[in-house]
């Protein structure tokens with residue numbers, strides 16, 4: 001039985017990951033550790049709360065004292081974790097532009113605290129979930145980012161994630177902590193907080209409101225279904241090489257292409273798009289060369305964008321109570 005310590009397991013990807021792991025590795029124990037910021041939702045996993053081998057702890061990754069209780073096995077008699085999967089972060093670029101301090105506290109200091117804990121309590125295997133945004137911005141003809149592309153973050157969010165990646169790598173090089181890192185593209189799917197582009201657009205249209213789109217909407221991202229991301233993380237955790245980084249990406253679409261595809265599914269035309277002034281320093285394009293994870297771990301995305309988009313729309317249509325209370 002593995003004993004997973006998952007940080008940020010009440011957020012979008014963390015919720016999906018905990019569900020995925022529960023389904024595919026029911027014998028493992030999962031401690032879901034989350035501060036429940038505005039982005040965290042404990043009810044997303046309400047059905048797990050009564051089950052064996054699952055425990056939710058509300059806590060901040062900067063809280064050393066609480067972490068030490070958990071990792072010494074004195075906290076509520078939980079088993080000592082032997083695998084950390086680190087999702088917890090402040091994640092919204094627009095918020096980081098308004099105030100970067102929570103980003104530095106959680107993403108940088110919080111990651112450093114977790115690394116220290118992992119080191120102190122037996123060099124615990126540590127997987128760090130990161131983003132393609134650490135690499136900066138590509139032009140239309142540039143080659144995609146690879147695992148060895150130099151970092152060039154351009155928003156406070158990306159800078160804080162870049163700093164955390166560097167710290168993780170330094171704990172491998174300096175102390176031999178068994179780490180892996182993944183840099184992933186834009187995820188979409190169920191349980192994503194409705195401030196992010198796709199759920200924001202869906203919930204706007206469901207409320208008969210237009211969809212604001214930054215600039216010309218031509219900014220390009222790779223769109224990966226969250227379940228494909230979870231499968232990639234599973235492969236890295238089980239078979240990835242210690243000390244290595246893996247890029248995880250999917251199909252490239254511009255923001256306006258994504259919103260057009262969504263509007264068409266919802267029976268609406270382009271007049272539902274409202275172009276608004278651009279985000280400062282808005283990265284033009286991210287793209288990832290995923291040949292490493294494809295070759296070494298035989299991973300590739302399985303969910304085509306059209307199907308994933310339709311499933312995601314259906315989920316938001318069916319879970320109005322979940323998202324309505326999150327909209328301010």
Ligand SMILES: NC(=O)c1ccc[n+]([C@@H]2O[C@H](COP(=O)([O-])OP(=O)(O)OC[C@H]3O[C@@H](n4cnc5c(N)ncnc54)[C@H](O)[C@@H]3O)[C@@H](O)[C@H]2O)c1
Pocket residue numbers: 007008009010011012013014033034035036037038039040041059060061062086087088089090091092106110129130131132161183184185186187188192193
């Ligand atoms: N969403 C994406 O498209 C995407 C793409 C690539 C990488 N990532 C990375 O994946 C991870 C998860 O992203 P997400 O979209 O699920 O984020 P999210 O914002 O939906 O969830 C973040 C979770 O972390 C928790 N959290 C925040 N600060 C905390 C703290 N100090 N202590 C404990 N918990 C805290 C929140 O309560 C929330 O549950 C992040 O590290 C992010 O950088 C996300």
